[in-house]
Amino acid sequence: MTATSTLPHRLRDALLAAGFTYDAVADLLGGTAHAALARNQTAPGLARTTDGSPLATLTRLFLLQTAVTRAEAEAALPDLVDRLAVEGFLESSVGEVRARLDCRPYAAPDAAGDHDLWVASDLTPGLDGLPNRVSADHVLGISSASTSLAQLTRRDDVVSALDLGTGCGVQALHLATHAARVVATDVNARALRLARFNAALNDLTGIEVRDGSYFEPVRDEQFDLIATNPPFVISPGTGERLVYRDSGLPGDRVVEDIVRTAPRHLTPGGWCQVLANWVITKGTPWDERLAGWLGPTDEGIVSDAFVVQREVLDPAAYVELWLADEGATGTPEYLRRYDTWLSWFADQGIEGVGFGWINLRRRPDGAAGDATVRLEEWPYEVEQPIAGAIGAWGDAVDDLAALDDEALLDSRLRVRSDVRQESFGQPGAADPEAIVLRQQRGFRRGHAADTVTAGLVGASDGDLTVGQILDALGQLLDQDAAELRRTYVPVVRGLVADGFLEV
Template sequence: MGAVVNSEGHVLPSPVPAADSAERIRSALLAARFTPDGLLELLGGVAYAALARNETVPARRALQSDGPLETLVRLFLLQRPVPEEHAGWALPLDVALADGWLVPADPGAAPPGGPVVRAAVDIRPYGGPEGEDWWIVSDIGCAVGGAAGIAGRHQDVVLGVGGASTTLAGLTVRTPVDRVLDLGTGSGVQALHATRHAAEVIATDVNPRALAFARLTLALSGAPDADLREGSLFEPVADEPGFDLIVSNPPLVISPDTRFEYRDGGMQGDELCRSLVRRAAGHLTRGGYLQLLANWEHREGEDWRDRLTSWVPDGCDAWIVQRDVQDVTQYAELWLRDAGDHALGQTAYEARYDAWLDEFEQRSTTAVGFGWITLRATEAEEPSVIVEEWPHPVEQPLGDVVRAHFARQDFLRATDDASLLAQHFRLAEDVAQEQVGMPGAEDPEHVVLRQNRGMRRATQVDTVGAGFAGVCDGSLSAGRILDAIAQLLGEDAVGLRDRTPQTIRRMVEQGFLEPVPAP
């Protein structure tokens, strides 16, 4: 039995397997070592990495036998039919067929020799942060190969784990909390992570099929149940107590389209992301975090930083990082390819392309930014709002980096310059100093401090800044270090104390220096 297609050529939604049999399926997957480690050992690093790019040919070429693990790879990763007999070696066949994990394949889809079956869902091995063996369940056939996009798919298609999912999971602050909200859960990746450190997890989505897949993801991964609720944005939790953490990988695409629930939010421009940010403050506990991925418009005559700053609600600190930016033609082409519109024929493709550019032109949008937004609910009189561009490589996971960022804002806010000079500091462990200059020169032209982990920032410092950072081991106060530098350089100590606090604040804010208790 193949996919069900309507008269317009669209694939109709397939039934979602029953979760009742998830434990038996999970046991079979573990027994066959259908796990990240098992796949890496079977396929090798090159083919395994190719699967993460949705390229299947190297994995197909790496399979040399018909054992249980190889059969599961063919079924769920290569999405090829296999003989029913082989499927029975890897899975409890009666349950897998009865509950809809597998379905009979088309006659002739596999070599002759008996009935064949195919996967009805996508099951992807996924490694948890502490080495857990998890699996993400989603609709089949949406990512494999990647060349055709999701052309012809039904509106409520549910995608599996991807780069956006793993980015958000790595960004999220993972301290133990009471309540977490996963807003727009999709296949349940963020909810799965949240079950490790939250007493209660509520996951919402406008798409009931997404909630069904999220339930499968949790059950198949052996995770605690989450409270799954249907609805848009904060509607399903309108009368709930506050949350300690809200995470969201929302339908963030700035699109004139409404075809696909997983990406098209149905609001004009970047209004959905703005609305989510603006409304979050009313659903956070004191000190609670909102963390989401977002797209935002760059409009003619308007600084995008000012635009993002205006989104931040009262009573919240914010750290907003733009990771990439595309002009409107690049952005439109990206999502037209994602929808498979290039396969519609030149006339239809150009009409869709025109619709995207017309939409951007109406709002004077010249480009679209991609990035991360983190809010933290605070009672500070002057919240910290930092909006920056950082397109350079970072080292995930960044959850501890995010938490430390806001802790530093608290410290700087509570510390005047006199107290700052009395404070002891330590150079962060991952910071190296680089001297840049002409070979043979007596003094370097520039001194750069560089982080080797986390955000991997680099900052240029002068002689005083380099000397200060170089001796910060927590043993002396900042003021005493500056007095020693002034004596060494023959400078006025009072003047140096007056002009250096701003440099110290910048190095603390960016994570180069860490305040420590006096010995």
């Protein structure tokens, strides 16, 4: 398949004519069938797509991976069936047509709202629980991991962006909506071809796809934004290496190498955002281990870092997840692979695998203060996309670095508009037993507040300084104002860092 031919544009025209968009497919399937398809179950969807319309035909062909008649395929893809068969998209016989590659609609949000994209990739393995082993050069399509990274990645307008390990190019398509220039790299030749095809299919001309491992194709370049979902699966390397998920490096070395190398490829103030797995070893806290990756580079480049562990899987659950991912469930070698993988984990002293986000920001030139490194476990529900909250954390780091304690006391802060106060206690009691400040957006954090903290936050509307509010609370509560200032300046810093108060 060639991105420079007319095929991508002709296919795009056919998909548009059929109304083959994410919202249209969701409406066609309905809630039950759409949810079932997300679980790799096709029966409800097959029952909803029997009217023979081009939309139903494309949904059956690509998403449900079932055969359609030659006449239905020709109606949905006029004058394209034979060409798509030659290019490896379709398999055509006398009376019916089947998909050999996936091509599905995708809704990509940007500042103007959602807009429609299409993504070509290899077929989803394991539909309806059937064993379906993937090849070593399998090109993954839209997945929960790619969606998670898309929701994590900041969407500020930038000059340059890098999609490291692009696969079929999902992140590059997102980046092209807000970056003037996008470079996408990969070592999988099939992935590179599909990434180029997808850029052309979506008429995005600012994407340059390069062949090479990790940062090699951009050795001397810097970017304002790097987004990467690297092949982070932690495995013994005894089976066939799947390029889209297996790095060939031991343990979580690939993630460590990216974290240590990325700052060299960032412009001052630039961000690198990584979706990753990491090893949790016996006797070593996860955050202590990852903190060792986050120091200055050999060149002295310093970065702020915000690392969030979202989930921890025990070894058995982790092995089951990735054996199912490759379509090994139900195959003769499943139990042998399972036992080998578990035994390797035990030999390595691995007691769990963490999953989460690593956000690095190269310190801007002349930035005040030292680098800020925050590692936390946050398995709770968050607002999606979470990118805005990551950006707000960076803004808070800058604001706090520029303010010593006296300057902070002289600042006029504002409570974030989504913060609500929750009070707990016996019905009819004069005073609550507990007060919690709760965010409705972003990380949706809660903060247990005493009377002074609740009063300070409630009065932070931008009119009075922090010092003036604390002095007034001291008079109201008959407490020493100077002592309140000493005690609550660190509390105020924490409230700004956590996003309850804004400078």
